[in-house]
Amino acid sequence: MQVRQISVFMENRAGRLMEITGILAQAGINLRALSLADTSDFGILRIIVDKPDKAVDILRRSGFTIRENVVIAAVIEDRPGGLYQILKVLADAGISIEYMYGFLGKHEHEAVMIIRVEEMERAIEVLLEANVTLLKGEQIYTM
Amino acid sequence: MKYIVEYIDPELLYRLQLERLRDVALRLYQHVPYYRGAFDAIGMKPQDIKSLDDLQHLPLTDKETLRTNYPFGMFAVPMKQVKEIHASSGTTGKPTVVAYTEHDIRVWSEVMARSIYAVGGRDDDIIQNAYGYGLFTGGLGVHYGSLDLGATVVPISSGGSKRQLQLMQDFQTTILTCTPSYAIYLAEIAESEGIDPRKSSLRIGIHGAEPWSEEMRRQIEEKWDIKAYDIYGLSEIIGPGVAVECVGQDGLHIWADHFLPEVLDPKTGKPVPEGQDGMLVITTLTKEATPFLRYATKDIVSMTTGKCPHCGRTMPRISRIKGRTDDMLIIRGINVFPSQIESVLLSMEETEPHYQLVVTREGALDSLEVQVEVNEKFFSDEIRALEALTKRIKEEIESVLSISVNVKLVEPKTLARSEGKAKRVIDLRNI
Numbered sequence: 001m002q003v004r005q006i007s008v009f010m011e012n013r014a015g016r017l018m019e020i021t022g023i024l025a026q027a028g029i030n031l032r033a034l035s036l037a038d039t040s041d042f043g044i045l046r047i048i049v050d051k052p053d054k055a056v057d058i059l060r061r062s063g064f065t066i067r068e069n070v071v072i073a074a075v076i077e078d079r080p081g082g083l084y085q086i087l088k089v090l091a092d093a094g095i096s097i098e099y100m101y102g103f104l105g106k107h108e109h110e111a112v113m114i115i116r117v118e119e120m121e122r123a124i125e126v127l128l129e130a131n132v133t134l135l136k137g138e139q140i141y142t143m
Numbered sequence: 144m145k146y147i148v149e150y151i152d153p154e155l156l157y158r159l160q161l162e163r164l165r166d167v168a169l170r171l172y173q174h175v176p177y178y179r180g181a182f183d184a185i186g187m188k189p190q191d192i193k194s195l196d197d198l199q200h201l202p203l204t205d206k207e208t209l210r211t212n213y214p215f216g217m218f219a220v221p222m223k224q225v226k227e228i229h230a231s232s233g234t235t236g237k238p239t240v241v242a243y244t245e246h247d248i249r250v251w252s253e254v255m256a257r258s259i260y261a262v263g264g265r266d267d268d269i270i271q272n273a274y275g276y277g278l279f280t281g282g283l284g285v286h287y288g289s290l291d292l293g294a295t296v297v298p299i300s301s302g303g304s305k306r307q308l309q310l311m312q313d314f315q316t317t318i319l320t321c322t323p324s325y326a327i328y329l330a331e332i333a334e335s336e337g338i339d340p341r342k343s344s345l346r347i348g349i350h351g352a353e354p355w356s357e358e359m360r361r362q363i364e365e366k367w368d369i370k371a372y373d374i375y376g377l378s379e380i381i382g383p384g385v386a387v388e389c390v391g392q393d394g395l396h397i398w399a400d401h402f403l404p405e406v407l408d409p410k411t412g413k414p415v416p417e418g419q420d421g422m423l424v425i426t427t428l429t430k431e432a433t434p435f436l437r438y439a440t441k442d443i444v445s446m447t448t449g450k451c452p453h454c455g456r457t458m459p460r461i462s463r464i465k466g467r468t469d470d471m472l473i474i475r476g477i478n479v480f481p482s483q484i485e486s487v488l489l490s491m492e493e494t495e496p497h498y499q500l501v502v503t504r505e506g507a508l509d510s511l512e513v514q515v516e517v518n519e520k521f522f523s524d525e526i527r528a529l530e531a532l533t534k535r536i537k538e539e540i541e542s543v544l545s546i547s548v549n550v551k552l553v554e555p556k557t558l559a560r561s562e563g564k565a566k567r568v569i570d571l572r573n574i
Contacts, residue, residue: 007524009517011554037526041551042517044524065522065555098525 001124001134002070004052005114008045009065012038020045020064027058032140033114035101046101048073048114050141072115072123073140075105075133083113086132093126095119106143146257148400149456153448156457157195160403163428165192171434174219177212178436195403198437203412203424205439209239209379218242220432229378230278232478232545241280241378242432248287250429254398255288255384261454262372263347263390264318266293271311273321273329274352275301280382281352285320288384294318301325304332315344322476323350323359323371327507330366341368349374351383353476353509354464356573360392362507373463379438380425386461391453394460401429404459405437406446409468420445422468423461441468472502472568474509477546481567484513487539497555504572512549513540 010016017036024031033048049055052068059066076082083102090097095117102113112135117123127134135143151159168189171178181202182188191197209217217240218225226245230238243251264270270289276282282300289296297314299307301321307329310316319326326348330340345367351374363371375395376383385402386395397404406421407414415421423440444461451460472479481500488498497516502509515536523529529552537550 005524007522009522009552009554039526039530042529042553044526044529046524063555065517065519067519067522067524069524 001072001128001136002120003048003073003114003135003137003140005046005048005069005071005116006052006055006059007067007069008047008059010043010045012041012043017045020059023058023062024049024055027054029055029058032143033101033103033112035099035114037099046099046114048140052137052141069116070120072117072120072127073135074113074115074127075135076102076111076113078104078109078111082111086113086127086130089126089130089132090115090117090123093122095123095126112140146253149257149261149396149398149458151400151457153457156399159400160428161192161195163400164195164198164403164426165189167426167428167430167434168192168436170219170431171436175217177208177217181436198403198405198426199414201436203437203439204435205441206239206379209241210237213237214240215242217433217435219434220244225432227283229280229283229382231378232278239379240433244431246429246431247381250401251284251381251384252287252291254381254401255284256291257398258374258384258387259285259288259292259294259318259349261387261389261396261456262349263370264292264294264349268292268294268317268347269297269314270294270318270320271297271299271307271314271316273299273301273307273319273325274383280376280378284376284382284384285349304329305336308333308336308338311343311345312338317344318347318349319345319367319369320349322352323348323355323363324353324475324507324509326350326363326371327359327366330363331507340366343367345369348372349387351375353473354466354572356463358573359507375461375464377440379433379435380427380440381430385425389451389454389456391451393451393453394447394462396451396454396456396458397425397461399458401427403428404446404461406444406461409443415445417447418445420462420465439468441471442466443468472500472511472570474502474511475546477544479511479544479546483543484540485567487543488515488536491536491539498567500568502568502570502572509572510549511546512551513537514551514553516555517552518555 030050035046037044074086098116100115105112172182172189224244225242227243230240272285274281274285286296333340346369348369348371360371372388374387376385386397388395403426405424407424409422420443423442423444425438426436427434442464443466446461448459450457499514501512533550540548
């Protein structure tokens, strides 16, 4: 139930994101989900791709500082209150979220939230208990 | 306070310098083992000095010599005769210690008084002395000189800008002594407080202790509606008052009856022709407690001799400081060595010593940015973790340097690598 995510350290300068996506494109790597967190000086690009091993390799060899993390991909209903539902499950369990980002799923009325928490195992447990659908890595990579 | 010696015939100056050089060399030979060793090593005696050129046989003295002989090894008089001791901060090793006898303080007072006079200061001036008082020689040097000149000195020391402005108005200060960047900063504070600095009672600024440019002079003069003058000095030689501009603002007259200047090619150690850049080396001719033969200032200047077309003085003129022979940076009057920052970074487990220093001047103030390469060891994909690390690096560096810095995380391999000595410093100040 854990999904591999690659984080890339980026300086905030024009064209940098374009360069990274160019490197991935050349290696034939497809982006599944993406989030960009930034400050005035630097940014952190977080991506989920279809070929994580290849992406890690190519980014490292291109000289980027990267880090691999595992995240949870939770399917939520694409309707008002959909996100609230799973956040409540986590909050009730006293689990705080480090960061999250979302994208619309393949199916109608469905969205996917990528969630990073400190207590991954427990979060997965409580979410499954609450009948939340969690995607496996393979499911996202090939989505 | 106009000293006749400032207009001395060059021939007479030469004879005065030679006589004083022989005297100081003899005293050093007798009382300072380091110098006795230096003479003995080349089989020379102080009496063998027959011309100023003979000085060139002797090795240079530098900060390292002072550190090796820390604290009192370079003293040429018994402690009983020492009346005052000053020391550098010692952030890069042991502090450098210099001492003054009563006679030395008189000399210091005199050269400082001559310096204030040369830029138009008189005994009816009120001098607001915003150089720091303490072990740093700036504050007390100006203080002694102001007293010797017969002027009124306000020993306010550095900092406390609003108070500086308040007292300046209340006391009707006519001369401000401080670093050039502080002069600009103070004007900016005045403006933000609704005070028009151009309407102040100030007429002269005497600025030193950090490198500055013509552009900055124009800014100071414009903002305050005053004349701003460059002054030079270093504690090893005596403190402020080693050299100063005259009203011509065209080079600094070095008081060569007390301080014998040489300008050397830093690589070969040979004198460079007049007007060419080289390292300023100074021999103190009259100091008693800690005299130095051939002290390597590491400051790059050019020198001009001959009668000054502006004031008629015959004392040689040195240019503004054009740079440093070593990598020392002077930022807001504080000496900063890249090695200090390196050791902070090395002491922090998460960082590697791939860093670069970028110095810029924003408005009046120097600003130092420390760029640190992010490596996988400390890269977290959480913004707050990286910001916490940035903050910690900043705080650690600031506690060592005593100046504020900006820390910027940069991508790996973005900083220039070189085969030999890394280029750690990018100075964009255009001084």
